[in-house]
Amino acid sequence: MKRVVITGMGVVCPLGSNVEEYIKGLENNKSGIQKMEKWKEYIGLNTLVAAPAKIENEKSIPRKKRRSMGRMGIFAAQATEEAVKDSGLSESVITSARTGCIIGSTMGGAEAMNDTFEIMLPEKDLSKLSSMNFFKCVSHTAAMNVSQCFGIKGYVMATSAACASALQAVGAAYGLIQSGKQDVVLCGGAEELHAIVAGSFDILFATSTHFNDNPECTPRPFDKDRDGLVCGEGSGILVLEDYEHAQKRNAKVYAEVSGYHTCGSGEHVSQSNKEAMVSCMKETLKSADMQPDNIDYINAHATATIHGDKQEAEALKEIFGDKIPVSSLKGYIGHTLGASGSIELIAALKMMQKSKIYPTKNLNDVAEDCKGINHVMKIQEKEINSILKNCFAFGGINASLICKKIL
Amino acid sequence: MDKKKIEEMVNQVFEESFEIDKGDLSPEKGIFEDLGLDSLDIVDLVVALQKKFGVKIRDDNRVREIRTLGDIYNFIESLYNEGNFSADK
Numbered sequence A: 001m002k003r004v005v006i007t008g009m010g011v012v013c014p015l016g017s018n019v020e021e022y023i024k025g026l027e028n029n030k031s032g033i034q035k036m037e038k039w040k041e042y043i044g045l046n047t048l049v050a051a052p053a054k055i056e057n058e059k060s061i062p063r064k065k066r067r068s069m070g071r072m073g074i075f076a077a078q079a080t081e082e083a084v085k086d087s088g089l090s091e092s093v094i095t096s097a098r099t100g101c102i103i104g105s106t107m108g109g110a111e112a113m114n115d116t117f118e119i120m121l122p123e124k125d126l127s128k129l130s131s132m133n134f135f136k137c138v139s140h141t142a143a144m145n146v147s148q149c150f151g152i153k154g155y156v157m158a159t160s161a162a163c164a165s166a167l168q169a170v171g172a173a174y175g176l177i178q179s180g181k182q183d184v185v186l187c188g189g190a191e192e193l194h195a196i197v198a199g200s201f202d203i204l205f206a207t208s209t210h211f212n213d214n215p216e217c218t219p220r221p222f223d224k225d226r227d228g229l230v231c232g233e234g235s236g237i238l239v240l241e242d243y244e245h246a247q248k249r250n251a252k253v254y255a256e257v258s259g260y261h262t263c264g265s266g267e268h269v270s271q272s273n274k275e276a277m278v279s280c281m282k283e284t285l286k287s288a289d290m291q292p293d294n295i296d297y298i299n300a301h302a303t304a305t306i307h308g309d310k311q312e313a314e315a316l317k318e319i320f321g322d323k324i325p326v327s328s329l330k331g332y333i334g335h336t337l338g339a340s341g342s343i344e345l346i347a348a349l350k351m352m353q354k355s356k357i358y359p360t361k362n363l364n365d366v367a368e369d370c371k372g373i374n375h376v377m378k379i380q381e382k383e384i385n386s387i388l389k390n391c392f393a394f395g396g397i398n399a400s401l402i403c404k405k406i407l
Numbered sequence B: 001m002d003k004k005k006i007e008e009m010v011n012q013v014f015e016e017s018f019e020i021d022k023g024d025l026s027p028e029k030g031i032f033e034d035l036g037l038d039s040l041d042i043v044d045l046v047v048a049l050q051k052k053f054g055v056k057i058r059d060d061n062r063v064r065e066i067r068t069l070g071d072i073y074n075f076i077e078s079l080y081n082e083g084n085f086s087a088d089k
Helices: A019-027 A037-041 A071-087 A110-120 A133-137 A141-150 A162-178 A195-202 A243-248 A274-287 A306-320 A337-354 B003-018 B039-053 B061-065 B069-081
Strands: A004-012 A099-104 A184-191 A234-242 A255-264 A297-299 A325-327 A386-393 A397-404
Touching: A004 A019, A004 A071, A004 A162, A004 A243, A004 A337, A019 A337, A071 A141, A071 A184, A071 A234, A099 A141, A099 A162, A110 A133, A110 A195, A133 A141, A141 A184, A162 A184, A162 A234, A162 A255, A162 A337, A162 A386, A162 A397, A184 A337, A234 A243, A234 A337, A255 A274, A274 A306, A274 A386, A274 A397, A297 A337, A306 A386, A337 A386, A337 A397, B003 B039, B003 B069, B039 B069, B061 B069
Parallel strands: A099 A184, A297 A325, A297 A386
Antiparallel strands: A004 A234, A004 A255, A184 A234, A255 A397, A386 A397
């Protein structure tokens, strides 16, 4: 099996449109959460907070490449551009058949779906539909648009597992390179914010609704006052590369991907399941040939839902006890859903690089049901040689990934 | 509506929908080779013209004969002369 390393990273998220701005935002304890005045028009939508990302400089993407992109396509293309530049890979490598692209999202572009229904449904008239709506609505809109934009000729795939989509994309890319089928894979997730998406959580009482007038105070992962998740948007793209390929070109290496697992709970469509989480993390440790003590930092999924955080805290406690530092980044950037795995993994890799752990924002008072693990509540200096990233999704789907520094 | 107004409104469609500079829009320009549209753009051109002029042209065979920007001006003018559209403003 080939070794797989991370050689490039790019981000668009509620804290900024590149990795530097994003990390600076974390460093400064900045909140990307805002009040969504426009959402007041939706009857029955109780959450009025969200974490939007900014579309900036989109016209730098040529019109014919951009016309089929919704917000998430633009986010993904811009994050990819940064990641590719960061990797230093040449255009000839990116456009060779040995380079692939796997980008996941919860669903296709919600804005385009909304527009399609608004155009089509009142009079059941298709003649007013743009040819581009379909390309923005499809489930693989991010992967498809990025692959067109960058001339990808290797594997092109889209993972679709709600909030585990991005981590599954990274996991799938890892597998393709391990097996020798690809040398390089651009991978991660993308998501766009829309009331359709937030509403789907809202009607399940999974969103934060008590902080509509104090958006910076929510979400509150693991906190006693947590009241649900806050939807966000953006894209996080990583360049995964065969280690030997990276060595040959003397590439900068952030970390090695050393373990991955994904599994279902087979239990419930929306409720997280501690046993399945434990199983996922244990299998990931096994695949990396590591023990719990070998992990230096855990980047939790923790979205600030009542049930999910409790299950994750219990699962972490069972495996890691109270030894390994744990933090969640949702308090800064909200839950970027299908993009969260890669956006948050990028921050965890930067923490590894900087030997510094960013704490769980808005965690002021650890909830009784989340105690027993090593919560990071203020910036902590620590040498980090290995990280574990978790993502747990609707459908009982879990994914965990381990990266370690190449020493 | 005079021809000049039609030309202005068609040009607006090209500026708004296809991001083509006003200075590049002249009647002899081929919509594919000179203005860079492709088959997908034609679908959107039809949608945009329908919206702009309040007409239904998707199934009009004359659309298939269009090659230049001037052809579009003439086509829209014919529709107007036939009295079957209600242009917006």
